[in-house]
Amino acid sequence: MPKSTAQIQAVSGPFTSRPGKHIIDEFKAHVAETGRPDVWRYHDPSKPPQDQDFEELCRFSIPEKKRMDVGMASCPICSPISPKYFDGALTWFPKEGVLRAIGHECAKAHFGAAIANAAVAKRKHREAIEHAQDFLLETLPQIAGAREETSALEPIAQKIDLLRQTLWTKTSKLACEKLARIGARGYLAIEVAEEVAAVDSYGKETTRRSTRVVATYSVSGLGFLRQRFSVVGQARNTALALSKVRAADPDAALEFVTSELTQDDYLFQAEHLARSAINELAKLRQAVVEARTFFAPGNLLALSDWSNDYRSGAPVIITFDPRFPARISIRCSKRSASTIPLPDCFR
Incomplete structure (x- = not known):
């Protein structure tokens, strides 16, 4: 049986492990300042393989005050060179070692509900852990x-x-x-x-x-x-x-x-x-x-x-x-x- 694209593709990106909070914060600051998640320095515009697992790192929205100037962002999954979304998710693809900013409704159609829902569940669980840790450290x-x-x-x-x-x-x-x-x-x-x-x-x-x-x-x-x-x-x-x-x-x-x-x-x-x-x-x-x-x-x-x-x-x-x-x-x-x-x- 031939190997899938995800199985044969070597890790080539800089993120061989999940990026830390400082990287996610940098992305959020970039979106807030420019309204352009698709031109962030670590954003990979290539289309991800359909059979590849990924993790959501955060959800984001292009600020209202920026939308008239910059419009919608392009999405690597379904619209790599044209406007697609205002609300999206920063995602990490471990097998490629890259980060992609994608439209929040695009993942299910491309990867299927099971993979997309698993990515959302991982994010929510990770956020719950971080919130609990932060609360205890403060309290x-x-x-x-x-x-x-x-x-x-x-x-x-x-x-x-x-x-x-x-x-x-x-x-x-x-x-x-x-x-x-x-x-x-x-x-x-x-x-x-x-x-x-x-x-x-x-x-x-x-x-x-x-x-x-x-x-x-x-x-x-x-x-x-x-x-x-x-x-x-x-x-x-x-x-x-x-x-x-x-x-x-x-x-x-x-x-x-x-x-x-x-x-x-x-x-x-x-x-x-x-x-x-x-x-x-x-x-x-x-x-x-x-x-x-x-x-x-x-x-x-x-x-x-x-x-x-x-x-x-x-x-x-x-x-x-x-x-x-x-x-x-x-x-x-x-x-x-x-x-x-x-x-x-x-x-």
């Missing part, structure tokens, strides 16, 4: 600090839960949630009803009722009033998630990722644990920021001015005097006022 040196931060935030989280529960108890949970909904867009308004004289289409005088906004107050952090999860529980979940991730300095992280996570399953599992821990910490941070934002003096003063205006119809009335920043007074329509002290961490 592992942060784990020790994240654990210290979580430990410091836990007592604050306890105070947040206690304050929210006190607000719910002294007014009502439904009233607090209603206030949070009213201010969800970042402001609270005072509206007044008006009657405006008008004449209808038949010439008859009539009165029309409308509302007019006479004042607005910028507010934030109202999500604190309706949080359903325990913040101290979130702190403990974060601590548990962080305990499953190895803390390492940059050198130790590099050694761990490159030497101990050589199997893909181990690498992806380590990435998953690290991402979960970082996501838990982000949720904890957000809960603390929201509570501190709610109890900021400027925010409490806006809530006080709005809710104490009889026209507001406020479900919860908050009274705050900047001269006494260590406390607030709260009430709702069916209950008497209660004074709530504010911990130092919220002042």
